[in-house]
Amino acid sequence: MALLVEAKRQLKDMEPSGSRNQDGGARIHSDKSSGSYAAHALTEELQQGPSRKRKVKSSDADADDVVVEEPQESPSPKKVDIDRAVDLMRIQGDFYGIYVDVIYIPSKFMSCMVLFARYINGKVDVVERLLGIVPEPSAHGSSLKVAVGSMLSEAGLSLSKLRGQGYGLFGYRDEIFTELKTSITNKNALEYYVHPCVCQLHSSLVCSSHGQFDVYQLFQTVDALSNLIQDCPQFTEKVCALIQEGGVNLDNDIKKPGETRWGSYYEALVNFATYFDPICEALFFVRDVVKNNDQSYLAYKVLEGLSYDFAFGLLLMQDVLSITNELSLALDGKYVDAGNCTALLHEAKRQLQVMRDEGWTRFLNKIGMFCSDNEIPMPNMGEKFDPRPRLRDEATTMTNLEHYHVDFFEKVINIHLNELDRRFSEQSSALFLLSSCLSPRNSFQAFDKEKLIGYARLYPSEFSDTAIAALDLQLAAFIMDVRSDARFREMNALSDLSVKMVETGKNTAYPQVYLLLKLALILPATPATAKTASSALKFIDSTMMKEPCNQWISDCLLLFLERDIFERVTNDAVIALL
Template sequence: MAVVLRYVDKLGFVKERFIGLVHVKETTALSLKHAIDELFARYNLSLGRVRGQGYDDASNMSGGFNGLKTLILKENSSAYFVHCFAHQLQLVVVALANKHFEICKFFEEVSDLTNVVGASCKRIDLLRESQRERLQEPGNQEMSIARAGDTRWSSHEKTLLRLLTLYPCVLDVLEYIETSAWDKIHKAQAYGLQLYVKSYKFVFYLHLMKHILGVTNLLCVALQRKNQDIINAVELVRSTKEELQRYRLEGFDSLLKDVTCFCDKYDIEMINMEDEYVDPKYRRKKTNITNRHHFEVNNFNTVLDMQIQELGNRFNELAEMYPRDFTFDEKDDLTDELGHYIRNVKKDSRFNNLNGISDLAKKMMETRKHIDYQLVYRLMKLSLVLPVATASVERSFSSMKHVKTELRNRMGDGYMNDACICYVEREFLQQVSIENVMQRFQKMKPRREQL
């Protein structure tokens, strides 16, 4: 288990620091809670000082009855739980794919496509060879089709962008498999994928989801910054919903234009939007709607409405307060202090052009206004320490593959923990001189020679 602390330092800067790996024999909530207690005791930290906890949505972590967050809340009711925003954003994509039939089928076909094209080294080499032939300009970098995963942030958008770029190369590989594969199942699979990939609806969903995931990916990247605060994150979620709403109202015609250009470029059969829509399952049954109605109302509007609604449903745990951090008298004083603070800051030009509450906290420390307005600054710190995403934890956990490799696979937990801390917190390690390391090593025990 990787543990990262988020705090506001003495200069008003938000910090996220990896403090170590903890070996746990099992991943039950009780076992994880016991491991955290031992870690806090080792570093003389108090769980009562914690004001926020953030995990993904696994039941052992965020379960409402016996999850880790519930066990900590029983001991400290001010340690509010915030479900990792980046995980929630990824779940929005997954939930959308599961709820809308056409989008669900689209992602299933894309998954099959990436598996077939990347199934062997020979097929990957064919893809690269096709790239070299089609993209002969110097400086073009060879690319492969990335597999999308529910637990890998931004992977869906990356897959779709690669498909758009490598579309003709992918068709070349599918045609080769259909004509040259010895297995009839592989031939049939490649033939079926070609039919779907060359269809108008595939191109439509490819461009639609590429745009939606592009909008949400900007939010995903922003949420993973270490100094991101929850107030700014809420604003980013709001602006993302507004951008999706704007695209729903104004974006269909521009989407059709992009789809038409793509179809013309790769000789894909177009659909007349004014013709009557034919349901592939019931071709003889009249639908009494046009193709435009099907693609705009049943798909474009529906998909975006689901995306906007899902964003609203996922990000809803921000109404908590910290009543125990302010006494009854301080709550009354805070209202008056806020009034004085706002009037004072409006007249101070040093507070112009600040970007978010994090910059405001830094400026309060620089101007020493945190001394005059202690309650306001305490309120700021509480909002800043709430975790936004577990990106720092994920990066720390991923660092183990760089530390514990196949050639270094017998290191113990203590050595691996120390090595991971050095790897993750490199900026601190760079401040330690080699001379200091040698002196400490020399003083640990008597040695035959002086280093």
């Protein structure tokens, strides 16, 4: 435990200048930043051998240095995390939302579940606070629900105050996703699921597409290629030289793994297809010339996978992701326009249906031209489909045409349509749209009193018939007031409106309107203004790539990511736990 005192001091020393955000929380940096170095140093410090003697300075100015001998098995750093309850007291008695995700590390076959609480803090900022990290969670909705309930209970948060839930759970089966969502809803019928803004849509679509094995192989190849870009300078230089020989300005088109891993798969696929020939030449160069066995073998494996199936999946996923690209970008924007997102969602689903029902012939011609240009052998579509060599004993009467049309083309499109339906149910889309009617953009252009009253009726515990009548009157007065008040101009986000209402006292003048605004802000679909889950998720992901996925490391990460709270824990409080 004494290590925690020393680690706390080291964290303060290693804190990079300008790394604090407006909420007092730490801004999470990329893997090579000083912030990442601090976390890695903290983890190493906490992992060093047992039974070491350390001097710990007591907060009592007259006290001598305290010599503490660590036990053979140090207690979990989470023991001091109980002081986080001091911060979370601000949530108690008020409403909050949650965001649950599972981070999977393919190279280690490990995973961890993370839980964030979303609430309005004392500064009226929307905050996403990390509550806990659970290594190796059971892949069952009921088990995930137990883990979520346990962490909420430890934080002293009641399910009765939960009003919004959002999930990442990329790659989890529909029944697990539904079971977790339903199990929590059954405990509290007044909370609603919406697609969280922290979840990049393309990431979820790519993960869901892994249900088609050829698509899974495609992205394994893309990741391998990204690793070559990062680890093999000769490969990157060769690709760039070959492309520039053709008179093309790269303009940073070649993506590195960090960018690809976090939502740039569409751009990566476009670049792969566009520069397919020079990429192949560079792969041959690495395989035959570069004197690094690991890199040469990786290039060999990538080249080995460049078959017709790969080309088919490459162009198919490029086309499918292009249809949802505008929606993905809109959801990932700083200011989310619910009306625009809803329209883009409907249009994306319409285009996917048209592509599935009417686009096969056009796509088949496109893949034929691509294979011809790049000298990729094409199967005879009239011949019997031959499964992978290891499955040749399996009888099949399916032709290649039927396989590629039904089991590949239509299957992938249907997977995307199902994922969009799962992420954006009718109820969640309606909720998202209704909440946006309070948006202050363009002088409250989206304001609609009747829709906002309908939105309030979704929360009968907060809005009785009497409260609805009061809300009706307050909304009418509110919109006239703020449209004529210069202080409410030039605002874009719901969070801006919340801050300005408190600054001007309009939260007390229109309490029912402000309550409705708070309920909208804790929905995971609204971008957070202060501490956010997205940066923490990236940091956890990059750290778990290097560290063992166990509870000790998870607790260390929790302390680092919530160090604004950790730093408030006094040395005396730590010593008292020894």
